[in-house]
Amino acid sequence: AQTVTQSQPEMSVQEAETVTLSCTYDTSESDYYLFWYKQPPSRQMILVIRQEAYKQQNATENRFSVNFQKAAKSFSLKISDSQLGDAAMYFCAYNTHNYGQNFVFGPGTRLSVLP
Amino acid sequence: NAGVTQTPKFQVLKTGQSMTLQCAQDMNHEYMSWYRQDPGMGLRLIHYSVGAGITDQGEVPNGYNVSRSTTEDFPLRLLSAAPSQTSVYFCASRRVYLTRGETQYFGPGTRLLVL
Numbered sequence: 143a144q145t146v147t148q149s150q151p152e153m154s155v156q157e158a159e160t161v162t163l164s165c166t167y168d169t170s171e172s173d174y175y176l177f178w179y180k181q182p183p184s185r186q187m188i189l190v191i192r193q194e195a196y197k198q199q200n201a202t203e204n205r206f207s208v209n210f211q212k213a214a215k216s217f218s219l220k221i222s223d224s225q226l227g228d229a230a231m232y233f234c235a236y237n238t239h240n241y242g243q244n245f246v247f248g249p250g251t252r253l254s255v256l257p
Numbered sequence: 258n259a260g261v262t263q264t265p266k267f268q269v270l271k272t273g274q275s276m277t278l279q280c281a282q283d284m285n286h287e288y289m290s291w292y293r294q295d296p297g298m299g300l301r302l303i304h305y306s307v308g309a310g311i312t313d314q315g316e317v318p319n320g321y322n323v324s325r326s327t328t329e330d331f332p333l334r335l336l337s338a339a340p341s342q343t344s345v346y347f348c349a350s351r352r353v354y355l356t357r358g359e360t361q362y363f364g365p366g367t368r369l370l371v372l
Contacts, residue, residue, distance in 0.1 A: 151297075177360060185345060187363035194357055233299065237355050242288060242307040244315065245349075245361055249299040 144169045146236050148248035155224045156256050162209075163219045163251050165234030171195075174238045176210070176217045181231040181250075190232070193217065221253075229255045259283050263348050263364035270338040270371045278333040278367050280348030286362075287353040289331040293317065293344040294366075300347065306331055307353050338371045345369070 145168045155161035167176070178190040193201045193210050200208050205225075209218045221228055234248040264279045282289065290305035302315030306325040320342060322334040331350075335342060345368050351361040 175355060185366045185368075187347065187349075189360050192358075192360060237361075239355050239357075242305075242353050243355065244290070244302055244305060245300075247300045249297065 144171075144236055144246045146234050146246050146248035148232075148234055148251050150251045151249070152252045152254070154254040154256055155221070155228075157224055157226060159224055160220060160222045161224055161253065163221075163232050163234075163253065165217045165219070165248055167215050167217065167234070167236050167246075169215070169236065171238050174236060176208075177235040177237070177245075178206070178208070178217075178219045179233045179235060180228075181233065182227075182229070187233075191219065224255050226255050226257065229253055261348055261350050261362050261364035263346075263367050265367060266365070267368045268370070270335075270369065272338060272340060272371060274338050275334070275336050276338065278335075278346055278348075278369075280331045280333065280364060281329050282331075282348075282350040282362070283329065284350060284362065285328060286350040287328065289325070289348065289350045290315070290361075291321070291323065291331070291333045292347045292349065293342075294347060295344050303333065303346075335369075338369075340371045343369060343371045 147166045174195045176193045180188045180190045191203045205222045207220045231250045233250045236246045261282045287308045291303040292300040301317045304323040306312045348364040
């Protein structure tokens with residue numbers, strides 16, 4: 143069965159600095175998708191960034207980028223120029239294109255942004 | 258386009274009471290699911306459905322029932338609430354085949370307190 147691990151329960155970063163959140167996963171599939179979701183205090187789950195395993199190029203969305211290492215099964219999220227609004231829980235998630243495949247979530251990393 | 262909606266936002270129950278958490282989506286998604294979120298445990302799948310009339314159990318189904326009579330609606334029923342069911346509940350929807358560029362969309366969550 144697929145599993146997703148986030149080894150950092152909590153992280154903190156100074157405003158305007160850069161922080162990297164770690165995620166590793168286990169799968170025997172060769173084609174799959176990886177996601178980072180953000181959950182601010184409002185509890186709404188917001189998609190931050192998506193990576194498709196067949197793409198070698200790392201995904202980027204403005205200040206958010208990933209370091210996708212397929213052989214190592216690693217998928218870290220880098221937040222540049224951190225802002226106070228980045229403070230949230232961040233969840234790493236895995237899925238495939240198989241029929242009805244359920245999302246597999248990591249336990250989350252709580253990010254604090256210090257002014 | 259309202260996306261995924263959930264009602265109520267917050268509910269207090271006494272042990273043994275029953276209630277239904279409502280979930281609806283207007284994106285014509287075949288796949289819908291219910292998660293519970295507890296501190297330190299991430300998101301755990303309760304039940305899911307790949308289409309009207311089809312439901313299946315997730316990781317933590319005990320104490321919960323679901324049905325799917327329409328594509329749009331996927332209610333979650335607690336038949337006899339227990340304090341262990343105090344949690345935040347999220348409904349989510351997506352296409353049953355997760356294709357490139359797509360993701361899973363979440364409702365705003367329902368906070369349930371069982372006394």
